[in-house]
Amino acid sequence: MNLSAQSEWLRRVEAEYRSSVITQRLTLWLTQAGASPDLLHAGLRIAADELDHAELSMAVHRAAGGGSTPQLDRASLEHPIRSGDPLEWDIVRLGVDVFCLGETVAVPLFRYLREGCEEPAAKAALQRILRDEVRHRDFGWTLLDAMLDGPLAPELRALVVRELPGWFGRIRASYAPAFAAAQTALSDDDRRWGLMPAARYAEVVAKTLSRDWVPRFRERGIDARAAWDRAATS
Numbered sequence: 001m002n003l004s005a006q007s008e009w010l011r012r013v014e015a016e017y018r019s020s021v022i023t024q025r026l027t028l029w030l031t032q033a034g035a036s037p038d039l040l041h042a043g044l045r046i047a048a049d050e051l052d053h054a055e056l057s058m059a060v061h062r063a064a065g066g067g068s069t070p071q072l073d074r075a076s077l078e079h080p081i082r083s084g085d086p087l088e089w090d091i092v093r094l095g096v097d098v099f100c101l102g103e104t105v106a107v108p109l110f111r112y113l114r115e116g117c118e119e120p121a122a123k124a125a126l127q128r129i130l131r132d133e134v135r136h137r138d139f140g141w142t143l144l145d146a147m148l149d150g151p152l153a154p155e156l157r158a159l160v161v162r163e164l165p166g167w168f169g170r171i172r173a174s175y176a177p178a179f180a181a182a183q184t185a186l187s188d189d190d191r192r193w194g195l196m197p198a199a200r201y202a203e204v205v206a207k208t209l210s211r212d213w214v215p216r217f218r219e220r221g222i223d224a225r226a227a228w229d230r231a232a233t234s
């Protein structure tokens, strides 16, 4: 019985449902845009992975003594919606924000969670999730490359440069609750259940900026460091 593990893993179930919705939406848009079947199959597989993650997270909630059901916020699951801009713009917005940023930082976050985790149900969940997140991250960068490979490349690259500061600005706020327990100091038992202190999140994000985002965006002609600095000051 561990109350913080119960509530944290239940929140993760909700987050995994949200991830599946977002990935289904992105894959639908990609299908409408006539993307290659390889990319579409990869997207559909990810949407299914997220449901497996939800199931595994639910099993951890129960193993920690929980008996609740997830509270799915239907209004938030309506998002993202089409903006009225060209379809490719919305695909790039969602792909970069959720996959190049979100799933890319998720890899070191889950690695950290798995390292301290000892409870069998939580360990099994984190092992599977971590394995999948590496592929989910790669999907984002492959998708961005595909979008920057066509005639729309100049306007799509300009879109990323323009909107990246906003996505960076939100990333802490949108990801922290899914990973960090509410309390600042975790007990050893919480850590065994795969929880992490909120302070650690900021460290992982900072490392991801220099190790992943800056070099990966640079290869694609985008200055992530400048975007980060703009996000920090705006």
Ligand SMILES: [Fe+2]
Pocket: 016, 019, 049, 050, 053, 129
């Ligand atoms: Fe997931």
Ligand SMILES: [Fe+2]
Pocket: 019, 050, 103, 132, 133, 136
């Ligand atoms: Fe994922």
